[in-house]
Amino acid sequence: MTCEQLLTFNELLEHYFFNHAVRNDTEWSYRKVVRTFLRFTAKMPNEIDNKLVLEWRRYVLKEQQLQATTWNNKVTHMRALFNFGMKSGLLQHQDNPFNKAVVRAGRKKKKILTEGQTSAVYRLMAQYEEREQLQGGSLAVNWRVHACKPAWFWLTVLDTLSYTAIRQNQLRHIRICDVNLEERWLDLIIAGAKNHRELRLPIISELYPRLEKLVSRSLEVGAEPEEQLFNVNRFDVGRRAKQQGEVADMGIYPIRAFFRRLSRECRFVVSPHRFRHTVATNMMKSPDRNIQAVKRLLGHSSLRSTLEYIDEDVESLRDILEQEFKR
Structure with missing residues (x-):
């Protein structure tokens, strides 16, 4: 050979x-x-x-x-x-064996969270937060024992996804210095972007309180401005990493564990990307809908990509049909 x-x-x-x-x-x-x-x-x-x-x-x-x-x-x-x-000459093939191997993928209905489902998610997390406050309001817990704790941290994650429509990879790459609380905006850096583009998003009033709390608490436990903002390891008493030096960045596993536990307890699928679809769909239901604004929020380079995120509004379709058949 x-x-x-x-x-x-x-x-x-x-x-x-x-x-x-x-x-x-x-x-x-x-x-x-x-x-x-x-x-x-x-x-x-x-x-x-x-x-x-x-x-x-x-x-x-x-x-x-x-x-x-x-x-x-x-x-x-x-x-x-x-x-x-x-x-590069490493392979002897004349034709790529993976050519013409794709299959036609059907277009599925977009996976969004209904208003009732979103309310159920927040009710569950509010219960966890209330229990934490009754236990003394400690900032730190062992998240490996319960993936939804500390509840205040994961509620900040949910709020950020709900009010910015960012991807989970973008969330993981936000640094403390990327958040400007005074001017109320946050930067999404190239490292977390799917299309290698930076993006600046506004921090709306509903998001500000929890985001400000996360920034403050992170700095209180010794985090540096260039460090990862969404890092549950800082508040993990099981590792005590913050007492032994540098805290390891939070990887994808804690996020997956959180949404897996959340889905199990809510009895329907909850995921970061469903928040992204939901925000885009709800924005297009608005009387002042602006697809260019949705495109900018999602960070897309083409309207075609944005349209893929928008679910059909069954309520609007029902109203049209009602009016048509009433005539």
């Missing part, structure tokens, strides 16, 4: 990352897709052909019963990896 035939997927990934300046989250997503492929086959990159790719597609869609969009995302990553390998 030649050296190229012995090339492993890990080696191909390392070559790809060395030649592309990708973000940590992007690197993680590539590694995740490759791991799932290696669970299906033990073959080397140069041994992959289109027939094997189609067999993997059948396995993912039929046996694992994953969505078409999930499969297409895997194809996008693997196709880019193989295109690089072929162009």
Whole structure:
């Protein structure tokens, strides 16, 4: 066998990352897709052909019963990896085995939170906050024991998602210095942006109190302006990290654990992206609706992307039908 035939997927990934300046989250997503492929086959990159790719597609869609969009995302990553390998001479393929492997994804109804669901989420979290206050109002708890605690912290997360429509990755990348409480705006930096664009958003009056509280409490426990704002680890008595030096940044796991627990207790799915869809949909229901304002809030570069976020307003449709059939 030649050296190229012995090339492993890990080696191909390392070559790809060395030649592309990708973000940590992007690197993680590539590694995740490759791991799932290696669970299906033990073959080397140069041994992959289109027939094997189609067999993997059948396995993912039929046996694992994953969505078409999930499969297409895997194809996008693997196709880019193989295109690089072929162009750089690391792979011997004449044609990319992942070409023409995508499937048509149906357009699903957008997943939003109804007014009743949003109220239920806030009622539940208000109960947790009230219990914390009755217990002495301690700022710190062990979030590993209960993913919804400290409630005041997670209520700030919910308010930020509800009043800014930002993505969870943007939330994680907000630094304390990105929040201007005096002029009431916050900056979303390139590191957390999907489209590599900075964005400045207003802090409205409903969001200000909790955001101001989080900034103050973070500074009180020794956080520096350049550090991550939304970091539950600062208030985690289980680790006591703040007493031993630098506090580790909050990763994606605490956010996932929180929304998983919230969904279980509310008995319906709650996720950061559903808040994003909900804000866009509700803004377009307003009599003063302005799709350009929605586009700017969501940070999109095209109206087409914005329209994908907006759910059909069934109430408006009902009113139109009522008027039509009354005639």
